[in-house]
Amino acid sequence: MSTYVVVGLQYGDEGKGKITDVLSAKSDYVVRYQGGNNAGHTVHADFPYHILLDTYREEAAGNGKIGTTKRGIGPCYEDKFSRCGIRAIDLLHPEILKTKLEKNIKDKNIQFEKVFNKPTLDFDTVYNQYLEFGKTIGHRIIDSVTEINDAIAKDKTVLFEGAQALMLDVDFGTYPFVTSSSPSTGGVCSGAGVPPTSLKNLIGVTKAYCTRVGNGPFLTELDDAQGEKIRAIGHEFGATTGRPRRCGWLDLVALKHACTINGINHLVVTKLDVLSGFETIKVCTAYKDKNETQYSHHTALTEELYDLEPVYKSLDGWTEDISSATKLSDLPQNAQKYLQFMQDFLSIDLYLVSVGPDRAQNIITKELF
Ligand code: IMO
Numbered sequence: 001m002s003t004y005v006v007v008g009l010q011y012g013d014e015g016k017g018k019i020t021d022v023l024s025a026k027s028d029y030v031v032r033y034q035g036g037n038n039a040g041h042t043v044h045a046d047f048p049y050h051i052l053l054d055t056y057r058e059e060a061a062g063n064g065k066i067g068t069t070k071r072g073i074g075p076c077y078e079d080k081f082s083r084c085g086i087r088a089i090d091l092l093h094p095e096i097l098k099t100k101l102e103k104n105i106k107d108k109n110i111q112f113e114k115v116f117n118k119p120t121l122d123f124d125t126v127y128n129q130y131l132e133f134g135k136t137i138g139h140r141i142i143d144s145v146t147e148i149n150d151a152i153a154k155d156k157t158v159l160f161e162g163a164q165a166l167m168l169d170v171d172f173g174t175y176p177f178v179t180s181s182s183p184s185t186g187g188v189c190s191g192a193g194v195p196p197t198s199l200k201n202l203i204g205v206t207k208a209y210c211t212r213v214g215n216g217p218f219l220t221e222l223d224d225a226q227g228e229k230i231r232a233i234g235h236e237f238g239a240t241t242g243r244p245r246r247c248g249w250l251d252l253v254a255l256k257h258a259c260t261i262n263g264i265n266h267l268v269v270t271k272l273d274v275l276s277g278f279e280t281i282k283v284c285t286a287y288k289d290k291n292e293t294q295y296s297h298h299t300a301l302t303e304e305l306y307d308l309e310p311v312y313k314s315l316d317g318w319t320e321d322i323s324s325a326t327k328l329s330d331l332p333q334n335a336q337k338y339l340q341f342m343q344d345f346l347s348i349d350l351y352l353v354s355v356g357p358d359r360a361q362n363i364i365t366k367e368l369f
């Protein structure tokens with residue numbers, strides 16, 4: 001059985017796409033199992049009323065807004081869970097589509113008009129647009145559950161690619177500042193219909209530091225020149241929305257939380273090259289409250305995170321350019337120590353370290369099967 005799952009361990013943008021790129025060369029299937037075009041690299045299949053609802057709600061929320069990508073992801077998942085959602089297969093059945101769309105447009109128009117004081121949508125326009133979508137992508141709508149499970153049974157190599165990351169997971173992230181799906185390895189089972197026993201290589205991707213776009217707590221955020229330096233060197237601007245990303249040190253408490261829930265057995269560290277030239281590199285190893293009481297676990301009470309502070313361990317940095325390293329021993333001693341510290345804290349072995357944006361700029365430490 002050769003299955004790989006690639007998931008993000010922080011707040012998204014860890015470089016999952018780069019790892020997918022490396023692994024897809026030897027994969028027969030690449031499967032996206034959750035999320036939508038909020039992720040940095042996907043196709044467009046917009047639902048118009050979800051996008052409008054997302055946008056109007058964020059506008060109305062003022063300071064309380066989540067900072068979504070305004071791609072309609074939340075409203076779309078809401079429809080799914082309130083059981084009125086339109087599914088891909090409905091596009092192939094115009095009468096079913098019509099019945100469902102009529103009800104949805106009626107409900108959404110009431111909200112547009114009465115709650116947000118905005119123009120309503122015309123049913124015929126949307127319906128015709130969706131009939132066209134059905135014609136364009138209809139041949140690509142398949143019984144994916146059968147196809148993927150059959151492929152696994154035939155020992156094909158299947159790569160599951162997560163979008164977003166564990167700290168944006170609707171259940172285990174910093175709720176409500178999360179996305180609306182399950183970016184965890186568990187999301188593969190509920191999203192693609194593949195059983196847990198079929199998942200073998202669980203690959204977690206983290207940056208060598210931490211970034212976040214959108215609102216929500218971020219304990220190790222650097223609101224200073226060092227944060228600016230990371231943003232500039234790491235080109236930390238959102239791929240989907242162009243927003244500057246918030247930057248900070250690595251949070252090992254959150255990372256451990258993410259690795260535990262995902263059951264990660266191979267660790268990927270990206271953008272290590274960005275840290276070249278920092279005299280000292282800090283890593284958060286615990287949280288502490290006002291009374292100096294320390295905590296080694298993440299908390300489900302998001303509000304509490306704002307009152308906690310990171311407890312840091314300082315590690316010596318390095319100045320060398322590491323962008324052409326191809327094996328761990330090519331790295332300066334202090335870079336090796338930094339990676340070792342992470343592995344020891346998490347009790348997970350490294351699979352890959354990315355040392356530059358190019359697809360070849362990787363240190364691969366072992367073969368996966
Ligand atoms: P990739 O796949 C980073 C964030 C948004 C916001 C929150 C909710 O590139 O890692 P949503 O539009 O999903 O309702 O927004 O989630 N967010 C991401 N942040 N990378 C992503 O995708 C993200 N997708 C959503 O900024 O805080």
Ligand code: MG
Nearest residue numbers: 012013039040
């Ligand atoms: Mg992104």
